[in-house]
Amino acid sequence: MSYKGSQAYDNHAFFENYMARRKREQSPNEVMETPVFLEKLGDVTGKHILDLGCGDARFGYGLLQRGCEHFVGVDGSKNMVEAANTVLEGTKGSVYHSPLESWDFEKHTYNVVMSRLVFHYIEDLQTIFDQVFKTLSNQGRFIFSVQHPVLTSSIESATKSPKKSNWIVDDYFNTGQRIEPWIEEQVIKYHRTTEDYFAMLKRSGFSIEDISECSPKRENFSSEEEYKRRKRIPLFLLFSCKK
Ligand SMILES: C[S@@+](CC[C@H](N)C(=O)[O-])C[C@H]1O[C@@H](n2cnc3c(N)ncnc32)[C@H](O)[C@@H]1O
Known part of the structure; x- marks a missing residue:
């Protein structure tokens, strides 16, 4: 069976395993993607923020601590x-259970919409x-990260040893569905090129202000060996856009 969208996260064993990986020390999300995401968000004081595919909302909790006025996760x-x-208990944050595909996006409501590592699940x-x-709202910002298109292009390397030092890029311009073996399950993802993301954003009306591939920074790593390994394969692609 292949899991679509958020279904895999409702498989208990998958969920537990994913959360343990996500919280581990030196997780690439923490040492590579989070610092860039925070830098691109900048000062969140007084902001109304919507997080699409918020997961356990730990990131949203951090934003509320940093002065974000209103945090909504879906x-x-x-x-x-x-x-x-x-x-989020005891904070001003709230979270809703809904697929993004059927979420009711209210007009002109948020200063910032963000999403971390979710859009490659969306067809x-x-x-x-x-x-x-x-x-x-007018001038509002849209910041999101996805799995790097180099990774989503081909699943051939996905089953190789956990400490990968290279990645096979294949079928790069053959975009669309991939069924990836991940955490002992099969998960459906959608591969897009960098150009595809760019073109879609422009079609929706966004100005793209910046992109980042979250290159590793030595000061964020406690191990030289891990830092060097993470310099080999790009994992994340992040866009900062404006309405
Ligand atoms: C890799 S996790 C990232 C979670 C969180 N953004 C973070 O960075 O910690 C992907 C999340 O996207 C959610 N997700 C995937 N497809 C979705 C969909 N179609 N609608 C809503 N949520 C979805 C999953 O349930 C999961 O929580």
Whole structure:
């Protein structure tokens, strides 16, 4: 069986395993993607922020600590929403259980819409980008990361040893569905080129201000060996856009 969208995260064993990986020390999300994401977000004081595919909302919790006025998370996984409710308890943050595809994006509501490592699960991303444009206030910002297109192009390397030192890039311009073996399950993802993301954003009306591939910075790593390994394969692609 192949899992679509957030379904895999509602498989208990998958969820537990994913959370353990996500929270481990030196996880690439923490040492590579998070610092760039925070830098691109900048000062969040007084901001109204929507997080698409918020997971356990730990990131949202951090934003509220940093002065964000209003945080709303949406996630399609029941397990994630339960975890997020626990994390956000006693804060001004709230979380909703919904697939992004059927979420009601209210007009001109948020200063910032963000999403971390979710959009490669979405088949019709153009519609989501159009909806994000609609829900942002004027001059609002849209910041998101995806799995790097080099990784999503071909799954051939996905089953190789966990400490990979190279990655086979194949079928790069053959975009569309991939079924990836991940955490002992088969997960459906959608491969797009960097150019595709760029073109879709422009079609929805966004100005693209910046992109980042979250290159590793030595000061964020406790191990020289891990830093060197992470310099080999790009893992993340991040876009900062404006309405
Ligand atoms: C890799 S996790 C990232 C979670 C969180 N953004 C983070 O960085 O910690 C992907 C998340 O996207 C959610 N997701 C995937 N497809 C979705 C969809 N179609 N609608 C809503 N949520 C979705 C999953 O449930 C999961 O929580």
